[in-house]
Amino acid sequence: MRLSSMIYVFLVATEIITSDDIEPYSVDEYQRRDDWPKWKETIQVDLNSLTKRDVFGPVVPTPPHVKPEEFKWVFIRKRNEKNEIVRYKARLVAQDFLNALRLITRSCILP
Numbered sequence: 001m002r003l004s005s006m007i008y009v010f011l012v013a014t015e016i017i018t019s020d021d022i023e024p025y026s027v028d029e030y031q032r033r034d035d036w037p038k039w040k041e042t043i044q045v046d047l048n049s050l051t052k053r054d055v056f057g058p059v060v061p062t063p064p065h066v067k068p069e070e071f072k073w074v075f076i077r078k079r080n081e082k083n084e085i086v087r088y089k090a091r092l093v094a095q096d097f098l099n100a101l102r103l104i105t106r107s108c109i110l111p
Contacts, residue, residue: 027073035088039075042090050092070095 024030030039050056062068071094078087 023075023077030075038088039090042075042088043073046090046092 024033027043030036033039071092074091074093076089076091077085078089080086
């Protein structure tokens, strides 16, 4: 990675870390925010999309030897070039998918 690219990445990371508007990690944290109604609407839109595509099957008891798939909500605020929020996005993802995404992200970012 070139020095100029490394400096840019460092500056962006520093701005994110020092910002007062850090993205929360859980739904509980989002519920305490002023913009919770927008997030709630975004969550409902994603749930409606999953339901429409028949992603969820019937609820059945889990056998003792089967580990249920864990999931997590991922929240993202899309911003324009002026750093203004233009869209709220929420996605329900499987926990194993998050681990794979972390590995892919690390391999793309780290030299």
